[in-house]
Amino acid sequence: MNEIILSQVQMNADPGEYLLGEGDLLRISVFEAKELDTTVRVSSRGWVTLPLIDTVDVKGLTAIEAEEKIEAIYQERYIKNPHVSIFVEEHISQRITLVGQFQKPGTYDYPTKQRLLDTIALGGGLSEKAGQVVQIRRSRHSQGQPDVVMVDLDRLIKKGDVQQNIEINGGDVIFIPEAGVFFVDGAVKRPGAFAIKHRTVVQEALVEAGGVESWGVKDKVRLVRMTENGDRQIIDLDLNQPGVKEMAVKDRDILIVDESGVADFKGFSVSILGTGFSYWGR
Template sequence: MKRMFMWMLALLFSTLVGAAQAEDVLLGAGDVLKVSVYGNPDLTLETRVSETGSITFPLVGEVAIGGMSTSQAEKKIGGLLESGGFLRKAQVNIIVTVLTSQQVSVLGQVLRPGRYPIEGKRTLTDVLALAGGANPEGGDVITVIRNRNGKSTREVIDLHDMMQSGDMKQNIELNGSDVVYVDRAARFYIYGEVQRPGQFRLERGMTVLQALSVGGGLTLRGTERNIRIKRRDAGGNLQVLTAKHDDLIQVDDVVFVQESLF
């Protein structure tokens, strides 16, 4: 429940902030535009931005608009119409009807994985909201691959910690071609004399006693004495530890509950 609350809080925050941050879309290859000039219906054009980031507009020819905002592209086309002597005062309007160039990929354990358009400023929580948040298998750890100036960087963000602290510095702004990956939630394993042996979600701060509860408690033959934990150390070596009730469970721990001797 606590984890679900954190996700819902993040989605609510993204909705409020996203509305406040909406601004011009950056244009790029593949985008479909409807361009019109006030008072000149014959100059209305619906076209697709080429792979080189340009369109061909009546009277002025090829116009490079890739990487520009819609308002910048409007001013550029208007300026070319005026400087070419075609119009005295050109009021150009551009509507993006299909946005394909500025899209973020959201992958992993989300309800609706896919590619989502970046319309204006979009933060990490904005994009997670578009993807419906984490599915039941999703965790709080998110990996973001960002592409800037031809270079890729990788950043790991703990959504739970960010929302708990209220420090939104890690609620980073995303650009087209960025990738957001929601990892699978951490797991632990329990077997032996428990009612429901198997793998389970590892909650933060989970103790051995809580792990027994998740496993349905002991069988009639089980004992809480001499519980063993099998754990890999930093070097990958397997350790077998005798566990106390208040010891913390770690990622991929295997908990073994022994049979009582009496």
């Protein structure tokens, strides 16, 4: 999964695309009039104060857009065809926070707008426990836009739905929860609990558990699943039926492989603490 993410990202940002904001320190040069050169910090309101023209609102602009805006003001009032250059000496206004199942969660400088896959790569990619849903909490409310956006990583990465690769803004918080957990028990080589990695199907779940033992039933599995009202339902799965092996495993599912009738009976039980659920099989 991380290999796919890293192959699609664009991590090298053009300094001219830096988004300016409060606290940023800018070195502004006017080639036609060196006496107008200045180093200035963007105010809390997003303004900079420049020689001759007082305040200019640069918040949310790229460095290139701010250059063009200042050039237009100088040209209108004082200089014919001015050329303005802005160098960002300190860029502290734009940051994003990555929380949850990243390889390297934390707060990162975010000088230019990027998309979701780029920010996941910024955090080192997904951890092994990452779930398949990303929550993006927007830093600023925009009318008509949701404050929280949910993205399906499975649709984005495996199915190539580029609409899921949304633009991330400075100040956003990106949260990737831990994947759900399923259990495999009975006649398998490595019974236990396993993380649902993005989208795990029945066949993959059995492989995670090392496969079915020689004395296990090869083509049938008991699925124990929690219903909406909190009860547990036992479903007999026939692996020979179309689509059964590709059925998705859900959080807290239990897959139980019975022993075949040929071998000696070695009964086993499964219980889930706190639920009152228990199962005894063979």
